[in-house]
Structure formats: structure tokens, C-alpha cells
């Protein structure tokens with residue numbers, strides 16, 4: 283596909299034009315860190331950064347989302363009738379999203395858009411979104427995207443890939459949606475002939491800068507119960523404080539909880555992100571909790587991402603290697619270490635008797 | 640403080656060899672800079688994993704709650720004060736603990752250091768009072784005193800208040816520090832300014848509860864925010880619910896908080912949650928002359944009644 287070249291001036295102009303057509307989001311400075319926020323008139327997305335603190339998943343899947351409203355007022359005809367909340371499904375564009383975070387939408391799609399279940403909230407928001415990626419020229423030391431199905435120049439899940447070289451940006455449309463965005467922005471100068479070759483060199487260089495890796499090749503062949511009962515869980519999960527940080531910052535964690543909140547006689551049915559780290563996640567109405575202990579909850583997070591998902595979809599792990607959970611965990615639980623332990627676990631060579639049942 | 644490492648290993652190994660404890664709880668080197676990881680060891684051979692430096696800021700008292708074993712625990716000043724509170728509140732007994740006391744000269748503020756440099760810090764080394772941070776194409780020397788956690792800079796209980804043995808000489812306690820400077824600033828604000836100050840403070844809270852869970856005081860079997868029958872607090876990002884969480888968490892720590900700073904350090908969003916608890920610490924000190932966790936022989940301020948307790952704040 284053709285490379286388009288964008289200089290600083292047409293970049294700024296193009297972003298303004300986009301704001302007329304799309305709600306335009308990009309990394310913005312927020313209290314010492316960057317987050318994806320809507321760009322106001324005159325604002326440009328930050329392009330020099332490693333990654334945002336929170337993943338951009340909230341653009342499609344907000345932490346709190348109202349689904350229905352209702353009234354409990356008996357004198358009203360619509361008493362106890364759920365009414366759908368109107369959603370703003372105007373096209374939106376995320377500018378400067380990293381390739382790992384873009385791939386995450388594809389992974390999450392398996393959950394929200396399957397043959398059995400169609401989550402209209404997620405699907406409609408996702409369809410209304412154009413993802414304009416920014417290739418990583420300096421990956422973090424905690425990024426392991428190349429062993430999680432993508433890479434610093436990965437294209438899967440993106441509509442456009444932007445590559446930065448000095449002050450010039452190169453744009454490559456990957457999908458039809460991407461083409462339309464480039465048109466709407468009015469970017470059209472074709473890049474010089476040798477640009478594509480330069481981009482390949484940049485890609486190779488960025489990939490060579492990745493310094494973190496995980497081993498995932500044996501996860502599929504392991505028996506679920508063998509890893510589940512592996513003796514390393516107690517020690518590896520000891521430091522965990524069971525907060526929800528890892529799941530909330532993660533672009534691929536998708537679990538939610540649905541709640542009715544009633545104020546006086548009117549109420550809202552909403553959904554909120556939930557986290558498997560919380561005891562409340564699994565407690566039954568009877569009071570019984572199948573994941574009563576901390577290690578069981580931590581184990582669940584890793585078993586889901588690195589074993590159940592792997593078995594169910596046969597397409598790698600449910601993790602894109604963004605490294606956020608590693609950077610944000612307050613007690614240094616490191617998915618790289620756990621993944622490698624799971625991958626290399628051999629019940630036969632283990633001296634303890636846990637795996638016998 | 641890195642010199643303590645050898646001593647901690649020696650003590651831990653001896654305790655386990657002699658069978659005096661079932662486990663030793665301490666820190667091991669973390670997988671990223673400024674992050675050490677709490678761990679337990681059960682055999683003398685594992686003692687080599689234990690370390691000490693200026694990134695051992697989590698509060699290890701959090702890891703002994705309701706445990707049944709005999710435990711050797713590495714404890715700096717604030718950890719020891721939370722152990723005292725745990726003993727008073729029957730979360731562990733004194734007899735179960737062998738406290739390996741660490742005279743502390745303060746912990747490095749990871750949020751502050753990260754915010755000082757745009758690029759990623761990939762390594763950090765310390766020697767004496769100097770901290771060297773480095774990353775791709777840069778390296779910078781810092782004085783530890785410039786990058787201390789705020790609670791450490793104002794700490795007046797650096798030495799453990801109870802211990803069975805020490806890993807080094809006691810350090811001089813700081814004098815002339817004002818741990819409540821920022822509280823006074825807030826106190827002097829108008830109600831509207833206060834409101835805006837706290838609204839801004841918690842505006843990016845994601846309700847992950849890392850602050851609550853890093854705190855040794857928060858051990859309720861079901862926290863009020865998790866209670867569902869009846870549900871006290873909504874679960875959404877509604878500002879009222881976020882505020883309720885922060886205010887109630889702080890009140891539940893009143894007269895118990897050691898100002899260890901674990902809550903603030905744990906927050907992934909860098910929110911200064913101690914702004915809430917510090918005010919209550921100051922009130923406890925001014926109204927009742929009470930500082931939490933200094934002795935197992937006195938009942939906490941909110942646990943006792945004296946006829947001459949001040950009461951003019953009751954309106």
C-alpha cells in the first residue's frame with residue numbers, strides 16, 4: 283500500500299479537519315502521565331511517549347456505562363420498564379494508539395462479538411472507531427509484544443499505521459476505514475520512492491530493541507489441572523494484595539459487572555469493569571466463594587490469559603505484551619515470570635506430591 | 640542501607656536453621672527498578688534472596704494478618720508500628736513474631752523519581768546517600784534526601800519501636816521536621832478551595848483499591864465498599880461514590896495509621912491519598928496526644944474514653 287508523507291504543518295491541519303468528522307482522541311498529558319483523552323480545538327496528540335498509563339480500551343468499553351434507565355414510580359405507566367440509554371455513536375478516531383493496544387481490540391472482540399453473544403455496546407462503539415496507530419521507535423524494557431503476537435510496527439487491528447522519522451510522519455492505510463480517515467484529514471503527498479525501504483529499516487531496528495520475551499510454545503500442550511495444581515502458585519502470588527490494578531490497566535481484560543443503582547424512584551442499570559482479583563467477583567448469593575483465597579484469584583487471572591484462552595481460541599495468549607501490569611503492579615507480580623513458569627512447568631520433575639491427583 | 644542485606648540474610652538463615660520460626664517475611668529484588676517484592680522463605684538456603692535497599696517501602700505488616708505460623712519479619716520503623724497495631728487488634732500475637740528490626744533512613748519515592756525524567760529509567764543504583772538512575776542515553780546522580788517519600792522526609796520514628804534483634808545501629812531520629820505542613824495548608828483554605836483541592840486530588844482514581852489493599856489496617860473480611868447486602872457504596876465512577884470511598888477509608892484508619900505511605904506508593908495513578916489520613920493523624924495527636932503504634936501497652940485514641948477528653952468539636 284502507498285505511503286503518505288505528512289509534514290508538521292499538514293499534520294496539524296489534518297488533525298483539525300478530523301475533529302469536524304470524528305470525536306478525536308489522542309495521548310494527552312494528565313498529571314505526570316499520558317492518557318487517551320478527547321482532543322479539543324487546537325490540541326494535537328502527543329507523539330513522543332512510550333505508552334499511556336491506562337490502556338485505550340475505555341474508548342470502546344468505558345469503566346462505567348449506563349445501559350438502561352427505569353422508574354419505580356407506580357403512578358407512571360412506564361413503571362419498571364427498562365429504557366435503553368441513548369449512546370453517542372458518532373465516529374471516533376484514536377490517534378497515536380500503540381500496535382499492542384490495537385491488537386488487544388481484536389482479542390477482546392472474541393468475547394464481545396461471538397456467534398453466541400453480540401454485545402451491542404462494544405460492537406457499535408468498536409465499529410464507530412478508527413484506530414490510527416503509531417509505531418514504537420523506542421519500546422519500554424517491559425514490552426514483550428514480539429512474543430505476544432505483534433511488534434513495535436505491528437499492523438493487526440490498526441486502520442492506519444503512522445511511522446515517525448525525525449519531524450516527518452509517514453502514514454500507511456491498512457483498511458478502508460483508514461483510507462477514509464486519511465482522506466478526511468486531507469493528507470495526500472505520496473512519500474518518496476525510498477521511504478518504504480527506510481521504514482523497513484526502522485522496523486527492524488525497533489524490533490531489535492525489544493529486550494523482554496516470554497515463552498508460550500508449550501502452554502497449549504500442558505494439562506490444565508497440572509498447571510492449576512502446580513506448587514509455584516503459593517510463593518509466586520504471596521506478594522499480591524488483590525487490588526484491581528493489573529486488570530484495570532490491561533487492554534485485554536474484559537470482565538464487567540452489571541448493577542442497578544436506584545436513587546429514590548428512578549434508577550440506572552449500568553455496567554462497570556470488574557476484576558477477578560476481588561473476592562466479590564465470584565462470591566455466590568449463598569455466601570460460598572469458589573475462589574476464596576488470594577492465590578486462587580491470582581491464579582485465575584493467569585490461567586485465563588495463558589491457558590484457558592489459549593486452549594479455547596487456539597491463537598496465542600490473551601495478552602499483547604504491553605507491559606502495563608508489570609509497570610503498574612504495586613507489589614511486582616510480573617506476568618513474564620509467571621508465563622515462563624507455566625510454560626516450563628513439568629509435574630514429573632517436581633518433587634512435591636501436588637500433581638498426583 | 641544496602642549494608643543491612645547481609646545481616647538480614649544471616650539472621651533469617653539462623654532463625655530457620657534453629658527452627659525458631661516457620662517462615663521469614665522480607666523483600667527480594669524486583670524485576671523492574673524501584674520495585675522490590677515481598678516474599679516469604681521457609682528454608683535457610685533461600686535467605687540469599689532477601690535484600691534491603693531504599694525501595695523496600697511496602698509495609699510488611701500487611702502480610703502477617705491472621706497468620707498462624709511463627710514468623711520472622713523484617714520491619715522498619717513504620718512496619719513495626721503497624722505490627723504493634725496488629726498485636727493490639729488481635730491480628731497476630733507478639734509471641735508469633737520474631738521482629739528483625741531495620742533502623743531506616745527513608746525510602747525513595749518511585750512516583751517522584753519517574754516524574755523527574757521523560758525517558759524510561761531502566762536501572763537504579765544506590766550507595767550511601769547517593770542514587771544513580773540511568774536509562775537509554777542518560778544517567779543522573781541524585782541525593783537520596785531529595786527523592787525521599789514525603790512521609791519518610793517527615794518521619795520521626797525511623798527506628799523500629801519493637802524488635803527482637805536489629806540489623807544495625809539505631810539511627811538518629813529526625814527533629815525539626817514538620818510532617819503536617821501540607822495538612823496545615825489545606826486547613827487554611829476556604830471550604831470551596833478545599834472542595835476543589837480534594838476533587839482534583841482524586842479526579843483520576845480508577846477505584847482499583849490498591850491503596851486500601853496495600854495498607855495493613857485494611858483487613859476487614861468484607862470492606863464497606865464490597866458489601867452487597869446492603870450495598871453501601873455504588874461501584875461506578877460516579878464522583879460521589881469515589882469520594883465516599885476515600886473519606887471512609889481514611890476514617891477507618893483514624894488513630895491507627897502509622898503514615899507508612901504504602902497506600903500512596905501503591906497507587907498506580909500517583910494519587911496522594913495520605914492527604915486524607917494525615918489530617919486524622921494530626922487531629923489524633925492534637926486532641927489526644929496520640930500517635931499510632933508506639934506501644935502495645937496503651938489502647939488507641941478511638942478505643943478509650945476519658946472524662947477529660949476534648950469535646951468542643953462535637954456540635
Ligand code: SF4
Nearest residue numbers: 532601602604605607
Ligand atoms: S496482561 Fe499485562 S502485559 Fe498482557 S496485555 Fe494485559 S496489561 Fe499488557
Ligand code: SF4
Nearest residue numbers: 844845847848850906
Ligand atoms: S490506589 Fe489510587 S486509583 Fe486505586 S483506588 Fe486507591 S487512590 Fe484510587
Ligand code: SF4
Nearest residue numbers: 854896898899900902
Ligand atoms: S493509611 Fe496508608 S500510611 Fe496509613 S497505615 Fe495505611 S498504608 Fe500506611
